[in-house]
Amino acid sequence: MRNGSYSIALLCSFGTPSALKGNRITTSAAHRAQARSPFAPFQRDLPVMPELKPTSTRGGRDLYDVAIRDATAEILPGFQTPIYGYNGLYPGPTIRARKGRPAIVRQRNRLSFDTNVHLHGGYVPSAHDGHPMDVIAPGAGFDYTYPNDQDGAFLWYHDHAHGRTSWTLYHGLVGAYLLGDEREQDLELPQGEYDVPLVLADHAFNKDGSFRYAENVDLGFRGDTLLVNGAVSPRMAVKRRIYRLRFLNASNARSYELQLGQGRQMLQIASDGGLLESPVARSSFPLHPAERIEVLVDFRSFKPGSQLILKNTAGEATTTAVMRFDVVDGGGVEEARMPQGPMRTIEAMPKPKVTRNWDLSLATASGIQWQIANKGFDPVRIDVRPRLGTSELWTWHNPSNRVHPMHLHGMLFRVVKRSSGTIHRGERGLKDTVGVLAGETVTVQPYFGPYAGRYVFHCHALEHGDKAMMLQLEVDK
Ligand SMILES: [Cu+2]
The missing domain is CATH 2.60.40.420 (Cupredoxins -  blue copper proteins)
Known part of the structure; x- marks a missing residue:
């Protein structure tokens, strides 16, 4: 109510x-x-x-x-x-x-x-x-x-x-x-105007220009218009330089599969939790709600006048064109470089001693509600108490027909197993959100730290999280 x-x-x-x-x-x-x-x-x-x-x-x-x-x-x-x-x-x-x-x-x-x-x-x-x-x-x-x-x-x-x-x-x-x-x-990654955050979100509009919103707790909101940094599928003039493109999926519930041109190489350097251990070449990548992926694109190999469309190959008619890069002349001396070898060593987590299973399901008994382990969010209940400085194995089991991007507050994890196949190298860094696909089972290994205290974990399809696919954890000292 x-x-x-x-x-x-x-x-x-x-x-x-x-x-x-x-x-x-x-x-x-x-x-x-x-x-x-x-x-x-x-x-x-x-x-x-x-x-x-x-x-x-x-x-x-x-x-x-x-x-x-x-x-x-x-x-x-x-x-x-x-x-x-x-x-x-x-x-x-x-x-x-x-x-x-x-x-x-x-x-x-x-x-x-x-x-x-x-x-x-x-x-x-x-x-x-x-x-x-x-x-x-x-x-x-x-x-x-x-x-x-x-x-x-x-x-x-x-x-x-x-x-x-x-x-x-x-x-x-x-x-x-x-x-x-x-x-x-130290890695001499692109800076300033060559380091570009890109905030993606799908929207819909009323005739007067206001945002149109209709709640759909099961599917989550889907808009017919893609916005990047608040503009409808915009264009961006790029010099013949290396760019760091930082993608954030800030959509309510839409997942993307991003592809540049016909599958031009993008060098993924980072995910949610920062740099990967080594860069990974990708011709396209998925991006679920709340996830971030950062890529380097080398526009030096394109002639001025070239246009490259960034597509969402998971989209429908009007949600396919994400943005366009228009290569222009000039660029001057390149100061950035494309990293070749190792970028970072991610510290090993303590051996997990506890395994927890979390079913992701839709309850319809008294109104429609998404749940984790058959429970909806209750602020007075603590659902799990991991110990500070430990790690555990958490398995998300998704028998539903929706993607659930599962997010933990205040800490990071690694993805260790996907029932649908191997884990892509671009997903082997530190993460805070993982897309659990329809019918899939995904195991992650969170590290409980650096702080003790009360946090939440939840689905980042926003309609799911609101109603009420969220539980509380308290990290104990
Ligand atoms: Cu969900």
Whole structure:
């Protein structure tokens, strides 16, 4: 019932058609021409999220200030789409943090309902993790302290207030948090404009330009329009240089299979938990909700004028074209390089002494609810108590006909077994989310650390997590 009242309150407080009136802007003839078919791909340049600058760098740590608020975004040319945004932006501003330099992100809730912020993939003390019940009331704020003492990785931040993440993330509460370290620097990976976070999400629109959302707890939301960094299938001018493309699947429930051109080589260097031990050449790769994959693409071998379409081969008609890279002349002296050999040694985890099995299933007895081990989320119940500094084998068994991207808060794991076949080398690094395919059984080995305390693990198909495919773990000292 509580969830139902949330939805109603949200619908009322959120941009109504009357609020949208007058936001319609009149612009140049070219712009109006575009507005006639705002859903055609490759019409807009890829937006780049602004980098958030610290308000203080004193005392060896960076302080950031963010307002979580209602805003509008020009996603379709000529329309203002109501969103919720970190600093009023969709996607939110990018935070670039450094390993060894703690950050405090002061989040002020200027929305009309509770929200919180989870740093996805971060080693973060329990009180700062954005547990679904630890929320910030309207008008209040919270200082999230991030130690940044893990290896470099593409983390991301998003709302995690229980029961409505499918609504709030869909309406804009996502942002990139790029944690860099010295190893990346030593490898001379592309930097600056050649290091590009790409936030993918499928959406649908009403005629007035507002986001259209219809809840589907079983399937999860599917939109008919792909957005990258908040633009419909955009184009990006690339110089003849090496680019680091960092993909985040910020979709509610859609999985992608990404392919460049007819299968041009992309060199995967990282996954959720940062660099792989060695780079892996890929002609395409899957990306499930919440997963990150980072690749290097060498555009030096393409002639100026070449166009390469990044396709989602798992998509349907309008959800196939993800974006286009337009190779332009110039580029100057290349400073980055493509790593050939080992990039990182991932420390072995302690031998697992415990094996746990988790069935992933749909219960329909009293309304539709997704469950883990026949249980839905209960904030007063702790479901599992692993010991700090140990590792275990966790087996996700998925007899359902949906993909469940299973995510653990506050710690990382390795994928050790897939019933559907061998584990791809691109999936052998550290992970925080694993796509468990329909009918599949997947075993992962989490390491319970570095912090003791209460965390959650859940399905990252957002409609599944909201209702209520999430359990609690407490790491005991
Ligand atoms: Cu799921």
